[in-house]
Structure formats: C-alpha cells, structure tokens
Amino acid sequence: MIPAVFFGVLGLTIGSFLNVVIRRLPIGESLVWPGSHCPECGRKLGVLELVPVLGYIGLRGKCAGCGVRISPRYPVVEAATGAGFYWAAVNAAGPLDFVNSILLLSGLTAIFFIDLDHGIIPDVISLPLTAAGLALGAVMGAFPDRAIAAAGGFAVFWSIRFIGTLLAKEEAMGFGDVKLAAMIGAFLGIRMAATGLFLGFLIGGIMAVWLMAAKRRGAKDPIPFGPMMAAGGAIALIKGLAVLDLYAMCVARIWSL
Ligand SMILES: [Zn+2]
Numbered sequence: 001m002i003p004a005v006f007f008g009v010l011g012l013t014i015g016s017f018l019n020v021v022i023r024r025l026p027i028g029e030s031l032v033w034p035g036s037h038c039p040e041c042g043r044k045l046g047v048l049e050l051v052p053v054l055g056y057i058g059l060r061g062k063c064a065g066c067g068v069r070i071s072p073r074y075p076v077v078e079a080a081t082g083a084g085f086y087w088a089a090v091n092a093a094g095p096l097d098f099v100n101s102i103l104l105l106s107g108l109t110a111i112f113f114i115d116l117d118h119g120i121i122p123d124v125i126s127l128p129l130t131a132a133g134l135a136l137g138a139v140m141g142a143f144p145d146r147a148i149a150a151a152g153g154f155a156v157f158w159s160i161r162f163i164g165t166l167l168a169k170e171e172a173m174g175f176g177d178v179k180l181a182a183m184i185g186a187f188l189g190i191r192m193a194a195t196g197l198f199l200g201f202l203i204g205g206i207m208a209v210w211l212m213a214a215k216r217r218g219a220k221d222p223i224p225f226g227p228m229m230a231a232g233g234a235i236a237l238i239k240g241l242a243v244l245d246l247y248a249m250c251v252a253r254i255w256s257l
Contacts, residue, residue, distance in 0.1 A: 003089060004086055004089040004090050005086070006089075007085045007086060007088070007089035007098075008082050008083070008085055008086030008089070009082065010085055011081045011082040011083070011084055011085025011086060011102070012052035012053065012078050012079070012081065012082035012085075013052060014081050014085065014102075014106060015052060015077050015078035015079070015080065015081030015082055015109075016050070016052045016078050017031075018077055018081055018106060018109055018110050019073075019074050019077050019078065020036070021110050021114075021125075022077070022110055022113040022114055022117070025110075025114065025122060025124070025125075026114050026117065026118045026120060026122065036050060038063040038065055038066060038068065039068075040063060040066050040068040041063060041065045041066035041068070043063060043064070043065030043066070049064070052075070052078040052079075052082070053075045053078050053079055053082075056070060056072075056074055056075040057075070073113070077109060077113070080109065081105070081106065081109060084101075084102065084105040084106075084109075084234075085102055085105075087101075087238060088101035088102050088105065096136060096139060096140050097140070099136065100133070100136050100140070100187060101237060103129060103132055103133070103136075103187070104129075104133070104184075104187040104188070104233065104234075104237060105234060105237065107125055107126075107129045107183065108184075108230040108231075108233050108234050109230075110125055111125060111126070111180060111226055111227075111230050112226070112227045112230040112231065113227075115176070115224045115226030115227050115230070116224060116226075116227050119174070119222070119224050120174070120176055121174065121176030121177065121179065121180050121226050122176075123176075123179065126176065126179045126180055126182075126183045127179065127183075129183050129186070129187075130150060130179070130182050130183040130186045131186075132186075133146060133150070133183065133185075133186030133187035134146055134147060134150060134186045136187075137186065137187075137189070142189060145189040145190055146185065146186050146187070146188075146189050147186075148185075148190055149185030149186065149188065149189050149190040149193045149194075150182040150183070150185035150186040151182070151185070152185060152190065152193075153181035153182050153184060153185035153193055153197065154178055154179070154181060154182040154185070156181065156197075157173065157177060157178040157181040157182075157197075158178050160172070160173060161173040161174075161175065161177070161178055173225060174224075174225070174226070176226060177225050177226055177229060180226055180229050180230070181193075181197060181229065184196055184197060184229065184233040184236075187233075187237075188233065188236055188237060188240075191240075191244075192236045192237065192240040193233075193236070195232075195236040195240045195243055195244055195247075196229075196232040196233040196234075196235065196236030196237070196240070197229060197232060197233070198232070199231070199232030199235055199236060199243065200225070200228040200229035200230075200231065200232030200233070201228070201232075202232075203228040203231055203232060204223070204225055204228040207223065207228065208223055211223065
C-alpha cells in the first residue's frame with residue numbers, strides 16, 4: 001500500500017513534467033530552462049505553487065500576478081498521471097511490467113495533448129518509446145510478440161494511410177499516427193495492441209459522427225487521430241481483457257439472433 005501511494009505521488013510530479021513537455025516540446029522550447037512561469041505576465045511560480053494539483057487549487061486557477069486564468073488541463077494531467085502510476089504500482093506483475101506501464105501511459109498522455117493542440121506526434125517521443133517497448137519486451141521474454149505487433153501496427157496503419165490518401169486525394173492520416181501504431185504495438189503485444197487500435201477507430205468514428213452531427217466540423221475537416229489511438233492504447237493497457245470479453249459477448253449475441 002505504501003509503495004503504491006509513493007508511486008502515485010511520483011506520478012503527480014511526472015504529470016507536472018508532462019505538462020511542460022506538452023507545452024514546450026512542440027514549439028521547440030527548452031524543457032528545463034526557464035523555470036515554470038505565467039505565459040501572460042512572465043511571473044515565476046513559487047515552490048508551493050509548483051506542487052501538483054494543490055498548487056492550482058491554492059491559486060484558485062488564476063495567476064497570482066496578473067489574474068489570468070490557468071487551464072484546468074494542468075491539474076487534470078497531473079492527477080491522471082498520478083492515478084496511472086498508482087494503478088501501475090498496484091497491478092504490475094513486477095518491476096519491469098511497472099516500468100512498461102508508466103512509460104506507455106506517460107508517452108500516450110503527452111501524445112494525446114500534443115496531437116490535440118498541434119496535429120503532430122513528435123518523433124522524439126514515439127521513436128525512443130518504440131525502442132524502449134521492444135527492449136522491455138526482450139528482457140521480459142515477449143520480444144517476438146511485440147516486434148510483430150510493432151511491425152504489424154506500422155504496416156496496417158501505413159496501408160490505411162496509403163490507400164486513404166489515394167482515395168481522398170489528400171493526406172488521409174499523418175505519418176506520426178503510423179509510428180504511434182508501432183509504438184503501441186511495441187508496448188502491448190499483438191492481442192492488446194489490436195484491441196487498443198480497434199478501440200481508437202471506434203472512438204474516432206463516434207467522435208467524427210458526433211462532431212458532424214453537432215455541426216462542429218464538416219466531413220472534410222481533419223480530426224487528429226492520435227488522441228483516439230492514445231486513448232485506445234491506454235484503455236487496452238488498463239482494461240483490455242474486459243474489452244475483449246465485451247466484444248466476444250457482442251459477437252455471440254449477434255450470432256445467436
Ligand atoms: Zn500572470
């Protein structure tokens with residue numbers, strides 16, 4: 001119990017770092033310098049204000065210098081990362097499995113928001129993490145499964161991108177999404193990566209229909225697919241078996257009609 005809480009707190013601080021990555025990495029700013037400051041007035045955050053989640057609550061969501069509103073996304077990312085680390089500590093089959101889970105969850109969290117904000121998935125996140133996932137798989141005795149999953153994810157998404165671009169006569173899917181499919185495969189192996197990527201399509205389809213129905217987007221407006229894949233990958237990691245059970249139940253129901 002105590003170690004899990006410790007890792008949860010560690011997750012909160014990693015979440016704080018992920019906020020910096022999400023904000024600065026896509027625009028080419030240093031991740032370490034300068035320290036955290038208000039984007040509006042440049043006021044530097046004090047030690048207490050830097051405490052994850054509690055700092056935001058203490059400031060009541062506003063900069064103490066100029067009063068500009070601070071996005072609630074910051075404490076949300078911190079709390080979600082803390083919860084993810086806690087979950088990983090409680091459920092991991094061992095230290096390597098724990099590292100596997102927190103690397104994937106942290107990477108997917110950063111990718112989720114960077115793709116949402118900028119429509120890109122930085123190679124400096126997806127490529128090293130793909131290598132890390134394969135290396136962990138090798139040490140954990142799951143290398144063939146994960147290598148096939150990474151290569152398969154890459155091949156399937158590359159094909160979707162290729163065929164989609166031919167049919168739509170414009171880029172149908174970013175190459176970053178193709179590399180993200182490989183990354184998810186490298187961490188989850190064939191069965192769970194397939195589950196996660198399928199969930200990504202399901203979430204993407206529902207979102208697309210909902211956005212079009214709400215007239216928020218036309219059929220031609222691009223919707224970043226990376227966030228859906230990231231969400232699908234995270235759900236597969238945490239609840240993949242339950243998703244497969246649910247899927248099997250639905251298939252059985254349909255067959256028995
Ligand atoms: Zn300010």
